[in-house]
Amino acid sequence: MKKTACLSAMIIALALMLCPPGAMAQEASGLGSTYGGMLFAGPSDPEYRSYEQAIKPVLLDRIEREYGVVLNGDTLSPEELLEINALLRLKRSDEPVNYILNRFPGALASETPS
Numbered sequence: 001m002k003k004t005a006c007l008s009a010m011i012i013a014l015a016l017m018l019c020p021p022g023a024m025a026q027e028a029s030g031l032g033s034t035y036g037g038m039l040f041a042g043p044s045d046p047e048y049r050s051y052e053q054a055i056k057p058v059l060l061d062r063i064e065r066e067y068g069v070v071l072n073g074d075t076l077s078p079e080e081l082l083e084i085n086a087l088l089r090l091k092r093s094d095e096p097v098n099y100i101l102n103r104f105p106g107a108l109a110s111e112t113p114s
Contacts, residue, residue, distance in 0.1 A: 075106040
């Protein structure tokens with residue numbers, strides 16, 4: 001019984017060291033309190049559209065801050081931004097960013113759509 005209690009205490013202490021209680025609150029944007037746990041009827045749902053408008057600048061800022069890539073928010077949907085974020089997170093260190101962004105025409109802010 002003592003071994004189980006000691007092991008549980010060690011696991012809890014390790015979890016608190018790796019992820020302090022305030023860390024999640026610091027990283028969460030204000031969108032979590034507004035849209036957290038919401039279910040949408042579909043893309044035509046007005047609440048979904050307002051969510052898309054709110055999440056787009058957050059994703060653009062995160063990608064710029066974490067990867068140094070300035071994207072064109074006018075041509076990209078939030079789903080494409082999420083995909084770009086995932087691809088940038090998983091890219092190899094020697095892989096150029098342009099290789100990933102070529103899949104999304106007009107993605108870079110410096111590009112002009114043709």
